[in-house]
Amino acid sequence: TSSSSPSSTVLQPLFQYIDEHQDEFVQRLGEWVAVKSDSSDRALWGEVQTLLNMTADRLREMGAQVELADTGTQQLSSGESVSLPPVVLAQFERDPNKPTLCFYGHVDVQPAKMEDGWIADPYNLTERDGNLYGRGATDNKGPVLAWLHAVETYRATKQEVPVNLKFIIEGMEEVGSDGLDELIRLRNESFFSDVDYIVISDNVWVSRRPALTYGTRGSSYFFVEVEGPKIDLHSGVFGGSIQEPMTDLIALLGSLLDHTGKVLVPGLNEAVAPLTEEERKLYEDIHYDLEEMKKEIGVKHFLQDNKEGILMARWRYPSLSIHGIEGAFSDPGSKTVIPRRVIGKFSVRQVPNMEPAVVERQVKQHLQEVFARHKSPNILTVSSSVGAKPWVADPRDPQYIAGRKAVKAVFGVEPELIREGSTIPIAANFQEVTGKSVMMLPIGGHDDGEHSQNEKISRYNYIQGTKLFAAFFHELSQLPKDP
Numbered sequence: 052t053s054s055s056s057p058s059s060t061v062l063q064p065l066f067q068y069i070d071e072h073q074d075e076f077v078q079r080l081g082e083w084v085a086v087k088s089d090s091s092d093r094a095l096w097g098e099v100q101t102l103l104n105m106t107a108d109r110l111r112e113m114g115a116q117v118e119l120a121d122t123g124t125q126q127l128s129s130g131e132s133v134s135l136p137p138v139v140l141a142q143f144e145r146d147p148n149k150p151t152l153c154f155y156g157h158v159d160v161q162p163a164k165m166e167d168g169w170i171a172d173p174y175n176l177t178e179r180d181g182n183l184y185g186r187g188a189t190d191n192k193g194p195v196l197a198w199l200h201a202v203e204t205y206r207a208t209k210q211e212v213p214v215n216l217k218f219i220i221e222g223m224e225e226v227g228s229d230g231l232d233e234l235i236r237l238r239n240e241s242f243f244s245d246v247d248y249i250v251i252s253d254n255v256w257v258s259r260r261p262a263l264t265y266g267t268r269g270s271s272y273f274f275v276e277v278e279g280p281k282i283d284l285h286s287g288v289f290g291g292s293i294q295e296p297m298t299d300l301i302a303l304l305g306s307l308l309d310h311t312g313k314v315l316v317p318g319l320n321e322a323v324a325p326l327t328e329e330e331r332k333l334y335e336d337i338h339y340d341l342e343e344m345k346k347e348i349g350v351k352h353f354l355q356d357n358k359e360g361i362l363m364a365r366w367r368y369p370s371l372s373i374h375g376i377e378g379a380f381s382d383p384g385s386k387t388v389i390p391r392r393v394i395g396k397f398s399v400r401q402v403p404n405m406e407p408a409v410v411e412r413q414v415k416q417h418l419q420e421v422f423a424r425h426k427s428p429n430i431l432t433v434s435s436s437v438g439a440k441p442w443v444a445d446p447r448d449p450q451y452i453a454g455r456k457a458v459k460a461v462f463g464v465e466p467e468l469i470r471e472g473s474t475i476p477i478a479a480n481f482q483e484v485t486g487k488s489v490m491m492l493p494i495g496g497h498d499d500g501e502h503s504q505n506e507k508i509s510r511y512n513y514i515q516g517t518k519l520f521a522a523f524f525h526e527l528s529q530l531p532k533d534p
């Protein structure tokens with residue numbers, strides 16, 4: 052920005068504070084990463100709760116009114132029901148003359164173990180070559196903290212925050228945001244009634260350029276259980292004489308997609324929204340270096356041979372990924388066992404105009420038909436979870452103008468307009484139920500490795516991202532009142 056513009060007069064002291072306090076911000080990220088808030092493991096929901104409490108405390112210290120809202124219970128397959136972790140709902144003092152921004156984020160993480168190939172303990176934030184490594188560093192603890200630090204910066208520099216602020220922070224995003232959709236419905240007429248804009252920072256850029264994100268894919272997660280004998284069996288004694296559950300399961304999983312990545316479940320691709328010329332053009336301008344990406348993730352080639360094809364496959368077409376097999380022998384060594392029961396796990400990423408309920412029905416029917424053809428004596432059970440819809444917003448919405456200006460003020464470039472292949476389970480609900488404008492304003496780098504070994508956020512992105520959020524408050528307040 053030019054140093055004489057009014058925006059820069061407001062922003063410079065904020066940016067200076069952020070630069071001067073960056074070590075404290077990194078230290079706080081270390082404290083958050085140290086909390087093993089892995090929501091996929093029910094035994095760790097206490098840790099999730101600990102971090103939600105820490106978030107609530109921090110918001111209270113900054114002057115917010117905070118509620119830990121109940122989200123009900125989860126029914127286990129055993130029939131038992133367990134209480135879900137609460138959701139933090141926070142609001143700062145309201146001025147009716149200011150627009151109201153609501154930030155959504157999550158503090159739970161994906162599982163992480165040293166033996167998966169981490170260079171250092173995933174729960175001990177470690178700085179190497181300007182990068183901050185640790186589970187949750189980019190997904191989503193770093194960005195949540197960056198929003199809190201942006202608020203802290205205004206307060207510490209005695210500048211009035213130019214927007215009304217609300218926060219909604221959950222601890223179950225990584226497993227499908229159980230209970231949150233109902234909470235939003237319940238609070239639509241209260242907590243959300245005066246919200247003008249909802250912003251999410253739970254994804255990464257697609258290249259080295261900053262980005263604004265206007266769409267995510269939806270997701271349904273499937274469990275395919277094949278149960279056979281009462282006990283595991285010796286493969287030398289029984290091999291060849293029984294239909295093995297694992298053989299059934301591999302055939303079922305193998306029937307789901309072909310080597311080109313095409314999903315083979317009948318009907319599944321039929322609902323996909325047709326590609327318009329206008330949409331196709333949007334892909335041309337996006338920076339995406341194929342050769343660099345191949346090197347970065349260590350693949351010889353992608354399934355598509357051009358940028359547009361790859362990005363469309365990631366953002367606007369469905370995909371199916373097989374994640375694992377529970378009950379299978381996966382330790383080192385050579386055990387010669389026939390597992391008695393195995394559970395295959397896979398998920399389908401969904402795009403406009405697919406409906407999770409329809410996809411779930413199509414997948415279950417397909418698996419049952421394939422299984423019936425095999426005439427197996429084993430028992431097949433298919434169940435599903437998550438059921439998250441895809442989300443697409445109108446990037447011409449005023450919030451995106453403020454996002455663009457904030458990016459320009461901090462990074463000196465225009466942001467890319469991108470979509471995201473992964474899922475924010477609650478994004479579509481926010482838009483549909485509240486009717487408010489939703490935008491994603493990511494700060495993570497394209498190489499942050501969300502869900503992967505050695506997840507990181509660079510110190511640069513973390514600190515510049517904090518400035519981006521501080522600038523976004525300002526730019527939002529500068530939008531014309533009734534656009």
Ligand SMILES: C[C@H](N)C(=O)N[C@@H](Cc1c[nH]cn1)C(=O)O
Nearest residue numbers: 190225226227253270437473474
């Ligand atoms: C984009 C976000 N950071 C994320 O990782 N979301 C998860 C949500 C999910 C989907 N199925 C279960 N959880 C993801 O996209 O995997």
Ligand SMILES: [Zn+2]
Nearest residue numbers: 190191224253
């Ligand atoms: Zn996330």
Ligand SMILES: [Zn+2]
Nearest residue numbers: 190225501502
């Ligand atoms: Zn995630």
